[in-house]
Amino acid sequence: MEDHIDLYPEVKQELQEALRNNNEVAAARIREYLERQNNIPLKIGITGEVGSGKSTFVNAFRGMSDDEEGSAPTGVVETTTEVAEYHHPRYPNVILCDLPGIGTTKFPADKYLKHVGFDTFDFFIIVSATRFTENDVKLAKEIKKKGKNFYFIRSKIGIDLDNERRKRDFNEETTLLRIRENCVQGLRQQGCESPKVFLVSNFHLQLYDFSLLQETLEKDLPAHKRDVLLFASPTISPEVIHRRKKAFKVKMWLFTALSGVIAAVPVPGLSIGVDLGLLVSAATIYVVGFGLDPPSLKRLAAKSGVSYEDLRAVIMSPLAAVEITSDLIKKVTFQLSTMAGLMAAEEVSRFIPIIGIPLSMSFSAVTTYKLLKLFLDMLAEDALRVSERVLSVNPSL
Known part of the structure; x- marks a missing residue:
């Protein structure tokens, strides 16, 4: 993930400073930054x-x-x-x-x-x-x-x-x-x-x-x-989709860092619960950002002349064109046995003396990163398929 960290050196420095203080401060700083990014006027x-x-x-x-x-x-x-x-x-x-x-x-x-x-x-x-x-x-x-x-x-x-x-x-x-x-x-x-x-x-x-x-x-x-x-911006061109995906990768690192920091808190079940909340938030941001939420798809259907059903037909990800919930994320996650294993290993490792917490942090960060990357790749591909479908019918949209 190092190639993305350099995009925001001031955030990296601030986070490192917070981590030197304590994990709660680091978590608060990351949450504050993510909230601020979502509300820039x-x-x-x-x-x-x-x-x-x-x-x-x-x-x-x-x-x-x-x-x-x-x-x-x-x-x-x-x-x-x-x-x-x-x-x-x-x-x-x-x-x-x-x-x-x-x-x-x-x-x-x-x-x-x-x-x-x-x-x-x-x-x-x-x-x-x-x-x-x-x-x-x-x-x-x-x-x-x-x-x-x-x-x-x-x-x-x-x-x-x-x-x-x-x-x-x-x-x-x-x-x-x-x-x-x-x-x-x-x-x-x-x-x-x-x-x-x-x-x-x-x-x-x-x-x-x-x-x-x-x-x-x-x-x-x-x-x-x-x-x-x-x-x-309203355009759905492949170039814009790729640029949005690149921008999402920065937030992916921040979500991953937050997951690892929360895993350091010695409360059984807390990290998995928080990680599910993070995954729901991140997946929702991806879906909306790519215009794959139901209101955006219906609006695109009305403007493009391609029916909503036809747009949904080219979508492959279980996360697009639906409401993102904890149950949906659990279902998608536990269909992937490797991810489920990592989440279980995180909970077990926190009880190992001395090395338990660092191991738990690593397992949590790796699991969150892999899932977020998988979600991002799937939804970006869906966005490209929707774009191709629309532009094949209405090239001037």
């Missing part, structure tokens, strides 16, 4: 002129349809007059805010930012369906002046391409290049230096520049918020 401001598609983008980013309960209201007229907060359906610590278009308010750019609560946002996305306006540029300059990042999104690209396809000399790559250059040139003419414009279709996020936008956002965010964005 991420708040994104989405703004743009009337009809730009910002509300639809809010819904698309959260993996929701425009007509789904809890979605941001959309329409051909301005539907946002104040800041409207929308929590991510799987990660409530991630909030997308549908902001009123600056052109629809009486505030100049600096007062507008104060009005919407500038300091609470991690970054801003400015959406336009045509050319970015003078108001958009003023807002971008003010955001930059205040030291935060902003990103220009040119939306409704699919509609533009459909219109251009009627021409006999149509070429998609050339058309996309022309749209991007037109936006960049317009922004430069209005005094925006080195603008980055991402071409996005809210209904087909796999196409065009959304993946590039996602990578850019992750790179620009502080390290502790990158995983938050990674798991909240």
Whole structure:
């Protein structure tokens, strides 16, 4: 597991210090860190002129349809007059805010930012369906002046391409290049230096520049918020699944360390009970992170046109598309005789004089690590199968 420990050297150092004090302190530190990681806030401001598609983008980013309960209201007229907060359906610590278009308010750019609560946002996305306006540029300059990042999104690209396809000399790559250059040139003419414009279709996020936008956002965010964005992002591409799996491996080491520390407490049965709780928590995090929980699969079915039953049909793991309980984890664990043997050996070894507790800690850590790795591998494979099934039917999702 050494290759994962170096990803968080400050956590490793803090844990080592806690272990030198006592196991209870170490356990408390690990639990505190895991809890903190699960609740890191991420708040994104989405703004743009009337009809730009910002509300639809809010819904698309959260993996929701425009007509789904809890979605941001959309329409051909301005539907946002104040800041409207929308929590991510799987990660409530991630909030997308549908902001009123600056052109629809009486505030100049600096007062507008104060009005919407500038300091609470991690970054801003400015959406336009045509050319970015003078108001958009003023807002971008003010955001930059205040030291935060902003990103220009040119939306409704699919509609533009459909219109251009009627021409006999149509070429998609050339058309996309022309749209991007037109936006960049317009922004430069209005005094925006080195603008980055991402071409996005809210209904087909796999196409065009959304993946590039996602990578850019992750790179620009502080390290502790990158995983938050990674798991909240709506795409189900194989690349994103592999990156999520890699991020999960860090937490796998932390769960393993916690299991070993708890095993040092000389109370019969305590470690196995705690390990089951850890395994339930970790498996639930994996299932939700890969979008394999029933609500996420049903939402994906509605958006992709692949039925919920068809998605479940490609799932092989007993942990996906069900509620994760202690009984389920016990059933999966004790089907694996080697794991059951290690758990029994842990309980027996704690009563051996002198070496008993260190042996118990080792057995507990090894058992937890092997099970977590098995769960992670199975669920990642399921996520890839679901992705393949969806993309085979709807490549543009």
